[in-house]
Amino acid sequence: MEVTLSDGTLRQLRGTNVIVSTGTRAAVGAIPGLAEAQPLTHIEALELDEVPEHLLVIGGGYIGIELSQTMRRFGSKVSVIERNDRLLHREDPDVIEVLRSLFADDGIDTLLNARIKRISGKSGQSVSIVIEQNGTEKTLEGSHVLVAAGRTPNTEGLGLELAGVELTNRGYLKVNERLQTTAPGVWAIGEVAGSPQFTHISVDDFRVVRDNLGGGNRVTNGRQVPFCLFTDPEFARVGLSENEAKARGIAYRLLKIPMEAVLHARTLSENTRIFEALVELNGDRILGFTALAVDGGEIMSSVQIAMIAGLPYTAFRDAILTHPTLAEGLGALFSSEPSTVNVKVDENKIVSDVRDEAHLNARRATRGK
């Protein structure tokens, strides 16, 4: 590899393996006027030394949502423009509706099903965005615009093509389940390898490559991908959502309680959020857990460990959990009356696939060693 340092010095590095870990950057799409408006990305937004008077946010995904709430709580007027019919459109509509209503309570304006037609002005001075929403054209005026509408992999200028490293049709490095690229000795980890876009997944990718370089056979398929959106309250999920279960034809029992059923939440004046779990129909294993709750990420992790261990949901139901903690709410959740959701498929086959999912990586990791 040839590397130019910041002082212009050229260095040549030689090794037996190369690991590409260059990540992604905010995508600035081909919306007329967007590039000329010099929009903030998350990088500039985090370096602002002023609170925007009115921030127009393009994109209602993780980054757009977190930064919208942050800026609103700093005192900015915020409008979020999302092209889909809900924020975080892949998540369950009922959960997202609660999140949207919390945004409304905060005074954040959410424009859904909105197509941006053109942008004029300059971020930091004044910006106007013309959108079409349900057949009607309207113009939004703001002081700043933040673009949070997807990511672009950092692959340019690396000479990947010279080394025979192929890209996918979405521009990410093509890798197999061991994270090997198409060029011998070249590996890829993290977002540039098209892995789910979370720090903990990039770290796990590192562990996969480390073990494989050490002679193991560790793979990425079948691993759990927990996540937490760091809004107030947090939105955390591990395993299947209802949307995913339905899309994959997996029958399940749904357990769901409002946070007011969690006694400690009441003492924290937290009362309108969600705790829900999917349990397999013909067994007791937990397929998924979602929290829209104060400390939701922490609570999710304890359910995740139970899922990895293959514990039945009855372990939570029957456990003596300390009163008053938020985790005590898991006892209330798993004691609640389930509703059953049937789907027309060979459920035994698919459910057993899902049931094994949590164990697959552990088994593969062990095999790798």
Ligand SMILES: Cc1cc2nc3c(=O)[nH]c(=O)nc-3n(C[C@H](O)[C@H](O)[C@H](O)COP(=O)(O)OP(=O)(O)OC[C@H]3O[C@@H](n4cnc5c(N)ncnc54)[C@H](O)[C@@H]3O)c2cc1C
């Ligand atoms: C605003 C924001 C909030 C987030 N919050 C969370 C969160 O709460 N939890 C979570 O799990 N994830 C979060 N993420 C996602 C998380 O940051 C990424 O998934 C993670 O950083 C990806 O790791 P990576 O190693 O693939 O890439 P990166 O962390 O992006 O690292 C890539 C590095 O490569 C460098 N690089 C690029 N090209 C070159 C080159 N040609 N030569 C040398 N160096 C190069 C880059 O400068 C960068 O330092 C967030 C992301 C954003 C944008």
